Amino acid sequence: MNKNQALLWDHPRFRSWIAVARACQLMQTVLTRELADLDIKPPHLDILINLYRFEGISQQELARKLLVGRSNMSMTLPQMEKRGLIERRGDTKDKRVLRLFLTEEGRAVAEEAMAIQTGLIERTLSSTPIEQCHAMAESMEKIILALHAEMVDETEPA
């Protein structure tokens, strides 16, 4: 059954993607360590970045942006609220939705954490020329579109 094995490792796109996945996983690991000083983890940073950028976003929208379930937000956000990083205010028009905001401290932590992440990325991508970075990003955008197409395929195969 070496036929299959040969088929697998010969696929250049497969090998390429494995490298991408590996780099992502490593980046996550290292980022986790560097964020430990601020006592937050990558998921928290993702939330902080989104609240920094999209003030007053709802839990639902945030979950969609982060590609996680609503229940995840229901578990995580109250913790961050208790830690004084964020604030949740009920929408006046729609009593179902909770709108999310950074506190003063949350904004400060967000800025420190973003500086750490940016620094890490700058350091580790420094050997990759800017044009290559742009080409990569362009490819990734196409891949993201293709994956979204896959997702609706799965949901509605009719």
Place this chain on the structure above:
Amino acid sequence: MNKNQALLWDHPRFRSWIAVARACQLMQTVLTRELADLDIKPPHLDILINLYRFEGISQQELARKLLVGRSNMSMTLPQMEKRGLIERRGDTKDKRVLRLFLTEEGRAVAEEAMAIQTGLIERTLSSTPIEQCHAMAESMEKIILALHAEMVDETEPA
């Protein structure tokens, strides 16, 4: 405090990496769905692939390759053994290590799962030319090296 925000989103490498991370996360999500038919998840596939390629590997080595803790393997592998996908045999020379092998069924499941993953990757990367894939992989390898350097930096700052 928009200065920091501008600094952040102006960094082209930062934006590029965000796209990479997002694509990876989406790929993981879609792969999880497609593997559901075989009743396995991406972590199991990673294990199967490595046992397929490196027969008789130890738990320690496997954990290192997968970038997870040893305890993770101690929790996951017995499950897969009970499901009849893998087998663990004690090393005769060194009584501490357990060597890992695929069973017949494990090999079959591995091949099906790899076919699914390869298909997904082929489909979603089809719009990216082979040369660009190779260039990407090359960049990722450099990034992986840089990240390994970061990790030892953290561990031994002396």
Place this chain on the structure above:
DNA sequence: CCAACAATGTTCAATATTGAACAATAAAGT
């Protein structure tokens, strides 16, 4: 207006992942 449906957030049980402490075995230093 009212009934059916949709959207938002919460809860809960199941599963995953991690790091620290531990037991058994091996290797090294004396």
Place this chain on the structure above:
DNA sequence: ACTTTATTGTTCAATATTGAACATTGTTGG
């Protein structure tokens, strides 16, 4: 030989993540 140190795997408690079931609120169609 023997004490110390390192390596391998396990256990356990803490934390994260998910999907399904649910309650509340909003929207739509009669």
